[in-house]
Amino acid sequence: MVVDEGGTCRGWRNPEEHHGTGFMNQLQSVVREALLDDRAVMTKSSSVDLVTQTDQKVEQLIIQSVKEKFPTHRFIGEESVAAGESCVLTDCPTWIIDPIDGTTNFVHAFPFVAVSIGFSVNKQVEFGVVYSCLEDKMFTARRGKGAFCNGQPLEVSECFLSSCMFLCRLRGAGTAAINMCLVASGCVEAYYEIGIHVWDVAAGSLIVCEAGGVLMDVEGGKVDLMSRRIIAANSRTIAERLVREIAPFRPPRDDAPPPN
Ligand SMILES: O=P([O-])([O-])O[C@@H]1[C@H](O)[C@H](O)[C@@H](O)[C@H](O)[C@H]1O
Ligand SMILES: [Mg+2]
Ligand SMILES: [Mg+2]
Numbered sequence: 001m002v003v004d005e006g007g008t009c010r011g012w013r014n015p016e017e018h019h020g021t022g023f024m025n026q027l028q029s030v031v032r033e034a035l036l037d038d039r040a041v042m043t044k045s046s047s048v049d050l051v052t053q054t055d056q057k058v059e060q061l062i063i064q065s066v067k068e069k070f071p072t073h074r075f076i077g078e079e080s081v082a083a084g085e086s087c088v089l090t091d092c093p094t095w096i097i098d099p100i101d102g103t104t105n106f107v108h109a110f111p112f113v114a115v116s117i118g119f120s121v122n123k124q125v126e127f128g129v130v131y132s133c134l135e136d137k138m139f140t141a142r143r144g145k146g147a148f149c150n151g152q153p154l155e156v157s158e159c160f161l162s163s164c165m166f167l168c169r170l171r172g173a174g175t176a177a178i179n180m181c182l183v184a185s186g187c188v189e190a191y192y193e194i195g196i197h198v199w200d201v202a203a204g205s206l207i208v209c210e211a212g213g214v215l216m217d218v219e220g221g222k223v224d225l226m227s228r229r230i231i232a233a234n235s236r237t238i239a240e241r242l243v244r245e246i247a248p249f250r251p252p253r254d255d256a257p258p259p260n
Contacts, residue, residue, distance in 0.1 A: 023065060024131050024138065027058055027115050031100065031133040041107050044082050050103045055079050058099035058115060066095055078199045087254050089198065089226060091122045096202035101130075102175030111135070116177040118202025125225075128203030130177045139181045139207050147184050147210035154211040156234035157186035164189035164238055180204025183232045184211035190233035192242055194218060198225045198254050201232075208232040214239050218248045226254040 034054040042051050059079045066073060074090065077097040081087045089096075098116040100106055106113045111134040118128045130139040139154070141147040147154040159165075165188045167179045172191065177200060179191040184207045202225060205215055215223040216231045216239040223230055228251045233239035 024115075024129075027061065027131065028133045028136070030054060030058055030061070031106070031113060031115075035106070035109055035134075039107055048104075050107055051079065051082065052100070052103065052107065054106070055100045055103055059097055062095070062097055062099065062115075062117065076198060078197065081199075087198070087226075089120065089123055089255065094120045096120060096125075096199050098177065098197075098199035101177040101200055102173070105174040110174060112173040112175050112178050114175050114177045114181075116199065116203045118199075118206065120202065123225075125202055125206040128206040130181050130203050130207060132178055132181070137181075139184065139203075141184075141203075141207040141210035143206060143210070145210070147207045149181070149185060154181075154184045154207070155186055156183060156208070156211050156213040157189055159189050159234065160237070164234075166190035166192065166233075166238075166242065168192055176200035177204045180208050180232050183213055183234065184208045186211075186234070189235075190231065190238050190242055192218060192231040192246060194229045194246075194249060195251050196228055196230060198228075201225065201230055205230070205232070216240070216243065218246045219243060228252075228254060 031054060039052050043049060044051050056079045059077045063075055063077060074092050074094040076087055076094060079099060096118040100113055101116045102113045113133050115131045118125045127142045137149055139149050167188050172179045176193060176196045180201060181204060182188045183191050208215060213232055213234050214236050217223050218229045218231055220243045231239050231242050
């Protein structure tokens with residue numbers, strides 16, 4: 001794939017071609033090697049909001065690699081935002097990065113850990129890559145071109161209400177990005193969460209849509225990626241049913257001005 005300075009993607013085949021599988025293998029090695037060492041854990045906004053040096057290292061590797069090719073592109077990266085960078089999604093070409101989605105899993109060596117990269121132009125996600133490092137599964141999607149896992153096309157399930165399974169905090173892989181890929185793969189019918197961030201779901205949102213699924217806000221209507229609320233489902237019927245079951249609340253938005 002070629003992404004030009006204006007963010008237009010040309011000659012696209014698979015989004016992972018941007019960095020090549022070599023780059024993703026490098027990230028996989030960083031994550032796997034860190035799993036063999038002691039992982040020093042730090043906290044961010046609360047005692048359950050964890051970060052490790054590996055989260056920071058992977059984010060820096062991705063940003064440096066993209067900047068070499070696209071110096072004018074913008075970034076919204078989980079760890080950069082934690083370090084004080086702004087979190088505003090504009091119309092400019094923007095890479096939305098979660099370097100390790102599933103940090104709590106990673107700290108416990110629970111084997112669902114993903115690198116999630118979404119690329120947005122005009123506030124619309126153009127392609128998304130979710131790499132499940134320990135499963136060695138590369139989920140990819142390009143808008144209008146379908147969704148894939150290791151090159152195999154993905155399709156959401158056709159299950160109806162009576163036999164559906166959905167993921168939320170109580171039953172889930174512990175990573176929003178992989179939860180969304182499970183919907184896209186047809187393993188579960190729906191996933192919802194309130195409190196996620198744009199970097200958790202940017203790539204996964206496109207992967208779900210391109211696999212034939214639907215996105216909805218937890219009160220119905222269009223998803224706003226900065227609103228920190230999402231339903232991803234195999235069908236509108238199941239998404240609407242979840243809207244009736246969920247008690248919604250509004251966490252502070254990702255693009256809310258910082259408190260004084
Ligand atoms: O912090 P992180 O591990 O990148 O991301 C978290 C994971 O996706 C988790 O499954 C979800 O429940 C949280 O809302 C996210 O913040
Ligand atoms: Mg995350
Ligand atoms: Mg993370």
